[in-house]
Amino acid sequence: MLKFYTDITQLTPENRSRVFPLLFDWFYLENPKVKEYFIFVDTIEAADVCILPVDLGYYLHSKRKHEMNLFIASAKKQDKKVWVYSAGDFGTSFSDEVITFRLGGFHSKMNANTFVMPSFINDPYHTILSKEWQPINKTIKPSVGFVGNADGSFVKWVKELLIYFKQTLNRFLKKDFTDHQVFFPSSSIRFRLLEKIKASEMILADFVYRNKYRAGATSESQKVKTTLEFYENIERNLYTFCLRGSGNFSVRFYETLMMGRIPILIDTDVRLPFHKEINWNAHCIICTKNNFIQKIIDFHNSHSIDELKNIQLQNRTLALNTLNRQNYFISISKIYQNKHEL
Incomplete structure (x- = not known):
């Protein structure tokens, strides 16, 4: 069983749609299968890993980056690994010191501590x-x-080009913190x-x-x-x-x-x-x-x-x-316990 710590004060109804996916199953749905493999502990010292509770983009867009940095620094001080969730189509590359989970990105540009999640599909x-x-x-x-x-x-090609220009401009203006495309x-x-x-x-x-x-x-x-x-x-x-x-x-x-x-x-x-x-x-x-x-x-x-x-x-x-949300993170926990690399 993998012991994790997170800031549960961030697990509010408003953050339900942007929490780290594992936390959605553990706290919101209280999935019994997930709870067989993961246990929440209330101190960083007792944890195997620390999970940043909400999507990385939330902290960057709402000017709460200091909260994120404090969480990561506190975990690092105790020599604990931090799991971070970067949501959305593009995702955001982050520090090599944390484990980043995201939907996509470019293999040649992602570091070894970046894990791609599947799109979680209902049967x-x-x-x-x-x-x-x-x-x-x-x-x-x-x-x-x-x-x-x-x-x-x-016409379709032009529409896609205009969308691309808008996204690029927003990145330049620091309204969008996702990776350059x-x-x-x-x-x-x-x-x-x-x-x-x-x-x-x-x-x-x-x-x-x-x-x-x-x-x-x-x-x-x-x-x-x-x-x-x-x-x-x-x-x-x-x-x-x-x-x-x-x-x-x-x-x-x-x-x-x-x-x-x-x-x-x-x-x-x-x-x-x-x-x-x-x-x-x-x-x-x-x-x-x-x-x-x-x-x-x-x-x-x-x-x-x-x-x-x-x-x-x-x-x-x-x-x-393996590729549904619950089993994906259960597989991740097994990799951690077998290799202690995450």
Whole structure:
């Protein structure tokens, strides 16, 4: 059992949506499984680790950086490791002296003390799809699915450029403390790469292009309809195309794993969760913008029917048993206890 200390005075109803994710389960939901592996102690001296209670951005934006620095300094004085949560699409790189948890970023620029969290996905088979999960059979040609924002128009590219300029300006004006980004018009690039798949005679493409997130759905019935279409597309295709969005990570990647299918991940210098512990090449096709067509074909042809079914099962098991919020931090605690590196 891992003993942790945090400032519980910050765990207020107002901070519910921005607390360190582990604390959400421990204090707000009082999840019994999490409490089997983590125990709260009320002094830094008694703790194995100290957890900064609220998202890093909260302290920076609300001019409470001194509180954060005091918390870290107090832990450092007792020679305790500090866990910090950097929320949002972009995240903020922080001191090498703390352990940072974030959703994405650039692998080559992140230090060894930065841990990427998965996007925590609810099981669609419990919430959306009224059926039991089953693997699907190998087809002669690889079937690749995609439903989402992909728009090759010049107007869309300009819109993405204007958003990028606004974000860059806010960083320059110190209104935004997230890491600097290079311009990446994800919708435009996604459309261009998907069109290359459609043009290949060796691949079966099953794509639904949308020019807005969730097709611009506003009513509850529209959201249910578009969500169902999204997951049914993943379900009926062995592979799903996954490219980063605004931040350098793909939520669709984790949704595909949860659905027990095989992601095609375009590597944009990503760092995946447990990148030292999990052999991700056994779970997905990791490729570049230059070689993804051939990678898809080669992967499909080099695996038997049974091997592809087994990968599907392993992916769903990984998503259910390791990549949900509770089990992710339980796995982190085991790494800490086994290696004492966190």
